[in-house]
Amino acid sequence: MRITVLAGGVGAARFLQGLRTAYPEAQITVIGNTADDIWLHGLKVCPDLDTVMYTLGGGIDAGRGWGRDDETYSILEELRAYDVPPLWFTLGDRDVATHLVRTQLLNAGFGLDQVTAALCKRWQPGVTLLPMSNDRVETHVVVDTPEGRSAIHFQQWWVQYRAELPALDFRFVGMEQAQPGPGVVEAIGDADVVVLPPSNPVVSIGPILSVQGIRDAVASGPAPVVGVSGIVGGRPVKGMADKCLAAIGVQADSAAVSAHYGARQLGGLLDGWVYESGDPAPDAALASLATSTLMHDAHSTAELARETIGLVT
């Protein structure tokens, strides 16, 4: 079976662990969000790609769900001593090594897809990890500050301001010029099933679907499309998706999120929707499953993956 997953960071990575366990024979292709990538201190940082790669490769800090295990922070201490901003991004030393290798390969002329494949040679994530695009796209957040209205990088909004500055809008800078990465459209067209895992619908799945040609490939492709709600009881399981949904006028509620993606029969994307028992049901035009969506442990995560794929295949 060929399974293609559109992925953000922590939630997707967790779901992918379950998927790999539940379907050890499947060919899993992950289309990773790169719109929260950022250049920091001259280094290209790809938080979502790395979270997937480290999680599936056994290098993640399991407690936080992001960053490297056994991490040290000498560089950050030094940048602070040099007083070289930005200092709000937690840049671990081991993580910096990944960014150094990536930046050097990018500067040598390789595409981000090739660079990601090179990094994955070490990590062996057991999936094919494809950046949504090789082109630079960066999510900026429109906010009001005491100094007036401005657009700041998503990472600054997310990490420095902890999404507490109300987001007035999200702008995917560079999106108009961005082309899907090599293999991305094909991975959707050739899939037996396409999954929207419990990632942030606005700033993770949103940018992937905004790359020219990707939404169409999903909507018009032969594979059934199934989504998993990351909203439980009206709140995101992890992260700050509620703050992002508010900015685009969508309620933080699993039915509202499924309506945001839309039922394929009604011109949207979804054939199926998996959501937490007790939460509001999605549109009847969708196959749906109310179940336990919390990924407590390896067993429950694999079970969720099995139920998700099973709903539409």
Add this chain to the structure above:
Amino acid sequence: MRITVLAGGVGAARFLQGLRTAYPEAQITVIGNTADDIWLHGLKVCPDLDTVMYTLGGGIDAGRGWGRDDETYSILEELRAYDVPPLWFTLGDRDVATHLVRTQLLNAGFGLDQVTAALCKRWQPGVTLLPMSNDRVETHVVVDTPEGRSAIHFQQWWVQYRAELPALDFRFVGMEQAQPGPGVVEAIGDADVVVLPPSNPVVSIGPILSVQGIRDAVASGPAPVVGVSGIVGGRPVKGMADKCLAAIGVQADSAAVSAHYGARQLGGLLDGWVYESGDPAPDAALASLATSTLMHDAHSTAELARETIGLVT
């Protein structure tokens, strides 16, 4: 008093500590060798400038004499895991932060002199540290390997091969185009005394004197020039200067090194020469002092600096 010192790494940094102690009121300008600079993993590394800056700024690993104190090596471990060469250069995490800041500023268009001044704002070395040149110059070493004759970067010869591959020649790649860094020629012309400290005459002081205009500025300047032998009892106190001297046909002997620089009266550079008691005396055309040149501790180092300056002023 204005003292200008042409400096390599460890030996010069040590001597400069003594000089600063002995002459707390002096304006000390250091012209640092940049010919052993190297680009590693996309980062600009300046070993000699950093050794001087860390030593005088209190951040050196005192045991080794180079690199940062309280250092960690997470990045190097990761580069090894990624199998990204070169892996023979000991790149500490704290040190990498310096290189990141430097590289970012260079890429933003600042000259190496400006970048060095910016780094020194943190370290406050108590001297003005000037790169010999803002232009890229790299020492390469001609060696015979089983695969044939080739030229390798000085750092590779020094660190990976520990200078054990016989050096057939040294080539300062880029030297013909290199201009003295801003303030360098002026610092020599305005000095009350110019010092050649116990640095490697071939690959540290050699490149500095090879930059267009610098040797002339020293030879024809108004300031007396005094050198300190780094060779004691026919062997370098630290480092592998003997291997370097052999390559250019100079004996590893303090008199031979003084003759290599030459007495100013005989068309060379030196007015004075300080060497270890018991070692062969230099040419009689030079003022000279046989003394204890070993820099055991702060006291003996300051005493050596005082004797050195005192010989020619």
